Amino acid sequence: MQQNASPLNFQTPVKAIEAETWPVDDVLALFDLPFNELMFKAQQTHRDNFPDGDVELATLLSIKTGGCEEDCGYCPQAARYDTGVEAKKMLDVREVLDAAKAARENGATRFCMGAAWRSPKERDMEKVETMVREVKAMGLETCATLGMLKEEQAQRLANAGLDYYNHNLDTAPEFYDNVISTRDYQDRLDTLGHVRTAGLKVCCGGIVGMGESRRQRAGLIAQLANLNPYPESVPVNHLVQVEGTPLHGTDPLDPLEFVRTIAVARLTMPKARVRLSAGRRQMGEAVQAMCFLAGANSIFYGDKLLTTGNPDAEDDRILLAKLGLKTRGKVEAKAGSCK
Ligand code: SAM
Ligand code: DTB
Ligand code: SF4
Numbered sequence: 457m458q459q460n461a462s463p464l465n466f467q468t469p470v471k472a473i474e475a476e477t478w479p480v481d482d483v484l485a486l487f488d489l490p491f492n493e494l495m496f497k498a499q500q501t502h503r504d505n506f507p508d509g510d511v512e513l514a515t516l517l518s519i520k521t522g523g524c525e526e527d528c529g530y531c532p533q534a535a536r537y538d539t540g541v542e543a544k545k546m547l548d549v550r551e552v553l554d555a556a557k558a559a560r561e562n563g564a565t566r567f568c569m570g571a572a573w574r575s576p577k578e579r580d581m582e583k584v585e586t587m588v589r590e591v592k593a594m595g596l597e598t599c600a601t602l603g604m605l606k607e608e609q610a611q612r613l614a615n616a617g618l619d620y621y622n623h624n625l626d627t628a629p630e631f632y633d634n635v636i637s638t639r640d641y642q643d644r645l646d647t648l649g650h651v652r653t654a655g656l657k658v659c660c661g662g663i664v665g666m667g668e669s670r671r672q673r674a675g676l677i678a679q680l681a682n683l684n685p686y687p688e689s690v691p692v693n694h695l696v697q698v699e700g701t702p703l704h705g706t707d708p709l710d711p712l713e714f715v716r717t718i719a720v721a722r723l724t725m726p727k728a729r730v731r732l733s734a735g736r737r738q739m740g741e742a743v744q745a746m747c748f749l750a751g752a753n754s755i756f757y758g759d760k761l762l763t764t765g766n767p768d769a770e771d772d773r774i775l776l777a778k779l780g781l782k783t784r785g786k787v788e789a790k791a792g793s794c795k
Contacts, residue, residue, distance in 0.1 A: 478681045478724050483674040486720045491712065495750055498719035502751040505726045510782045512566065512729055512754035514599065515559035518762040519587065520546040520571035520580075526603075528626075529635045529702040530663055530695055532763050533572040539700035541763050546571070549586050556591045559758060562769055563787030567591050568599035568622060568659075570762050574638070575604040585616035592617035599659055599689075604639070604647045610654035620689060621651040622659040628675030631668045635703070648683065659689035661733065664717050665709035666695050673717055681724035689754065690721050690728045694735025696764045711739065715746045722751025729754040737765050741775055748781060 486494060503509070523543025524533045532539040556567045569587060576584065584600065592598045600613060601622035613621065625648075626632070629641045651658055660683070662676045680690060694714055697704045714735075721730045731754035732747045739747075759768050767775075773787055 478678045480671070480675050480678045483678045483681070483720060483724060484671055486723055487670050487674055487716055491716070494716060494719050495746075498722045498751045499749055501723050501726050502753070506753055508782065510753065510784050511748070511776060512731075512784045513562075513564045513757035513787070514566035514568055514731065514754060515555075515562070515564040515758040516568045516570060516756050516761055516766075517547075517552060517555045517559075518572070518760075519552055519569045519584070520544070520573065521763060522572055524572040524574065526574050526638045527636060528638075530666060530698075532698040532701060534701070537700045537702070539698050543572075546580065546583060549583065549590065552587045553590055553594070556594055556596055560594060560596055562757070563783060563785040564596070564757055565785040566597040566599055566620070568601065568620075568756075570601045570622075571603065572762075573603040575606075576602045576609060581609060581612060585612060588613060588616040588618045592619075601659075604643055605650050607650040607653060610647075610650040610656060614654040614656050618656055620657045620659045622689075622691070623647050623651065624661050624663070624691065624693075625676060625679050626662045627666060627668055628672040629679065630675065631666075631672045635666060657689070658683070658687040659691060660687040661689075661691035661693065661721075661731070663693040663695050663734070664714060665706065665735070666703055667706045670713070673713075674720070677717070677720050677724055680721070686725045687728055689731060690725055691731040691733040691754075692718055692721055692752070693733040694739065696734050696738070696761070698764065711743045712746075714739075715743065715750050718747045718752050719750035731755060734761055734764070734766075737767050741778075744775065745779055748779060 521544045522533045522541045523535045527534055527536060532541045559567050588598050597619045599620035599622055600618055625644050627635060632641050648658060660680060664673055718730060730752050732752035733756055736744060756766055757769060757772055758766060760766055
């Protein structure tokens, strides 16, 4: 295959993670496929790349909640919006380790620590490094999302044992200014570069349902798929509308369009863990089941995301059992039970 040739030929065998370049038009063409055709192709690619078909369980913990100086229009933790989220100080290492232990006992294999920062301050780094080191020592995969990083900070986190860094591009470049004004797209790309240079694995995705067009959803996926290499983990968040944020009241996205986004992520980043992320609580079981069929193979698992709700862990165990989906870790699921 020629370099930069359209990757839309499905006869082409799936290559390594540094795959092809995806023009936005080609990604859009996937979105525009008849639904069943898109789902069929996505499921085929999924099976080729994940023959075990297991679902990864990642548990989130907000280690520093609220009071953030940024103006992300979706975020309940931005200090400037009146959302009822109180600014708290960073959790103690002990509290984080207790939460990580509980997550591990519940069957999570990855533990993701999130902070409402534009970027970590020097004085915060040592404590975060201790958290990472000790969570890693518990046998969990570690992930952190702390905002923009300098190269040296990324290296320090890597040295502490961090496996993944989550830093989302969130939307297409041309829609970014509609959502955030306190930083720009290039800032995000720069941090992703530092994360790669430090040898960390990348968890990078975005949010849909913010009023963007289908072309802009395709633009986000193209940005992610064209990162070289593309991210190992791709969280696809559905906007959780929070009262007090500028995006509250945005016209809701058609749930099938969300499913399409998952399918297109699977087709363009065949070896990535595609995470069905925020918004599951509002989604219902049938839409989630379609997302798994479309190639999602990771979820946030635990009763809370950062400040908003997530399905109860018990309900997730029941759903996964109902769908006959295996998990990467060991969970006590009641096979066949219906609720
Ligand atoms: N402050 C850091 C940053 O922005 O990178 C890390 C935490 S921030 C809360 C992590 C991600 O959560 C954001 O990039 C965004 O994709 C997602 N997020 C925040 N609020 C959300 C919402 N209301 N609905 C869906 N996703 C949201
Ligand atoms: C990601 O892509 N989604 C997560 C995680 N990475 C940090 C966060 C979702 C946050 C949803 C809103 C909240 O709970 O505050
Ligand atoms: Fe701050 Fe992150 Fe929320 Fe933006 S998404 S306001 S940077 S916590």
